[in-house]
Amino acid sequence: MFEEITNWIRENAYLIYRYLAAVATVLVFYYASKIASRPISKLKVEMRPEVVHNLERGVRAVVLVIGVLTALSIVGIDLGGFLIAAGFTGIVIGLAAQQTLGNFFAGLALLLENRIKVGDSVRIGNDGGVVEYVGIMSTRVRLWSGEVLTVPNSSVMGSSVYNFSRSIARRAEINVGISYESDVDKAVRVIREVLRKSELVLAEPEPSVLIDSLGDNSVNLRVLFWAPSQDFWAARSFVIKEIKKALEAEGIEIPLPQRVVRLIEQARNQVLPVETKSRSSQDLQH
Amino acid sequence: MPHPPSGGKYGVECLLTKFYNDIYVLPGEATSVYQQVPLDIGLYCGNTLVTVVPIRPKYALYGPSDLGDLCRYSSSDIVQDLSPCLRTPIKIRLSNISKTVVRVTKAVIPLKGLGLYISPERMPLITSAKLVTHSLSYAEVTTELLPSLEVEGVSKLLVEPSIATYIMRYGL
Numbered sequence: 001m002f003e004e005i006t007n008w009i010r011e012n013a014y015l016i017y018r019y020l021a022a023v024a025t026v027l028v029f030y031y032a033s034k035i036a037s038r039p040i041s042k043l044k045v046e047m048r049p050e051v052v053h054n055l056e057r058g059v060r061a062v063v064l065v066i067g068v069l070t071a072l073s074i075v076g077i078d079l080g081g082f083l084i085a086a087g088f089t090g091i092v093i094g095l096a097a098q099q100t101l102g103n104f105f106a107g108l109a110l111l112l113e114n115r116i117k118v119g120d121s122v123r124i125g126n127d128g129g130v131v132e133y134v135g136i137m138s139t140r141v142r143l144w145s146g147e148v149l150t151v152p153n154s155s156v157m158g159s160s161v162y163n164f165s166r167s168i169a170r171r172a173e174i175n176v177g178i179s180y181e182s183d184v185d186k187a188v189r190v191i192r193e194v195l196r197k198s199e200l201v202l203a204e205p206e207p208s209v210l211i212d213s214l215g216d217n218s219v220n221l222r223v224l225f226w227a228p229s230q231d232f233w234a235a236r237s238f239v240i241k242e243i244k245k246a247l248e249a250e251g252i253e254i255p256l257p258q259r260v261v262r263l264i265e266q267a268r269n270q271v272l273p274v275e276t277k278s279r280s281s282q283d284l285q286h
Numbered sequence: 287m288p289h290p291p292s293g294g295k296y297g298v299e300c301l302l303t304k305f306y307n308d309i310y311v312l313p314g315e316a317t318s319v320y321q322q323v324p325l326d327i328g329l330y331c332g333n334t335l336v337t338v339v340p341i342r343p344k345y346a347l348y349g350p351s352d353l354g355d356l357c358r359y360s361s362s363d364i365v366q367d368l369s370p371c372l373r374t375p376i377k378i379r380l381s382n383i384s385k386t387v388v389r390v391t392k393a394v395i396p397l398k399g400l401g402l403y404i405s406p407e408r409m410p411l412i413t414s415a416k417l418v419t420h421s422l423s424y425a426e427v428t429t430e431l432l433p434s435l436e437v438e439g440v441s442k443l444l445v446e447p448s449i450a451t452y453i454m455r456y457g458l
Contacts, residue, residue: 204346
């Protein structure tokens with residue numbers, strides 16, 4: 001048995017040598033790809049993290065493919081024929097892997113278009129969060145609630161993406177209802193004063209306080225103001241609180257939903273129909 | 287010690303001062319306006335400025351929300367109740383080199399160029415700025431090295447001014 005193995009090795013020494021050389025070539029190119037991709041992250045050029053990451057992966061992939069092709073030529077495989085076969089295989093794979101390729105090209109488009117980048121606060125469809133990673137196939141978003149959402153890039157490209165980080169300031173809209181007995185002009189003055197005093201409310205664009213509608217339960221005011229994006233929610237919450245306090249201090253009522261019941265008397269011994277005017281309930285909007 | 291307006295909590299780089307009245311400048315003409323601006327308080331340790339505390343900070347957006355600049359805001363409403371040692375007039379020299387009449391409603395001044403002098407009467411004197419309009423919606427604002435008001439006696443330099451420029455490209 002041992003003699004048979006030894007004889008086989010002697011007869012195929014050259015072939016074994018070529019296969020070992022091919023494996024060694026692949027290993028060398030594998031480590032070379034890692035060394036070749038390292039300087040990219042150290043380049044003194046300003047690049048987004050997702051571009052750096054995907055460029056590193058691209059360089060590693062290219063070097064590795066060269067290594068594999070070199071190894072195949074060492075083994076003795078005809079690269080011309082191999083490439084022709086690969087071309088046909090590519091067509092088949094392209095048809096079979098449309099979705100994967102779609103994600104791949106969508107990823108390239110995302111990186112080039114700079115629609116979103118790592119650190120942006122976004123809303124994709126109904127999901128909102130912070131972008132953690134933009135890959136060549138998918139994008140990872142950490143939702144406000146803490147979960148991680150991975151979205152295929154083709155979905156990102158096909159969806160409306162709200163990017164809250166691209167704006168320096170955002171406009172907030174608050175609805176305030178005051179009772180019909182209240183002085184509307186005074187309420188508007190009070191709210192304007194709250195907006196004027198608040199550091200978080202931008203002086204320009206100038207805030208607006210509009211009388212929006214005469215609702216079922218209240219006179220509805222619409223308050224519009226701009227706040228820096230980084231403090232948008234804090235500004236909105238603060239303004240709502242201050243408006244409520246200021247209106248209460250001035251004796252202006254923010255009413256609860258109301259009903260008016262009117263009793264109609266027809267004849268003495270007849271059952272009195274009770275006509276109830278029930279206004280459609282309208283929730284107090286803040 | 288008083289200090290020129292600073293960037294505040296957002297680290298803004300400009301001061302947007304809204305004129306009380308709109309100023310119309312004829313082509314080729316120049317004029318000067320004086321606007322009251324609020325001063326902040328600089329905290330020093332010896333001669334080293336440690337931090338600046340903003341007084342009555344208010345901010346404004348100049349330009350569109352994605353391309354514009356967040357600025358410190360100043361108008362007559364902001365400064366009307368301030369103590370005289372916490373506000374000072376700034377001289378803005380308006381110059382129109384375009385061929386049309388230009389209406390100027392505000393000036394955006396780079397904060398890093400503003401300096402502060404203290405007059406012999408211990409009044410703060412901020413350095414002036416120059417606004418040159420090139421068209422109806424484009425102007426260059428440059429800070430200058432001299433105080434906005436000329437006073438008798440020698441004024442002491444508290445905060446060194448420098449020449450800095452801001453391009454107002456989103457309207458006047």
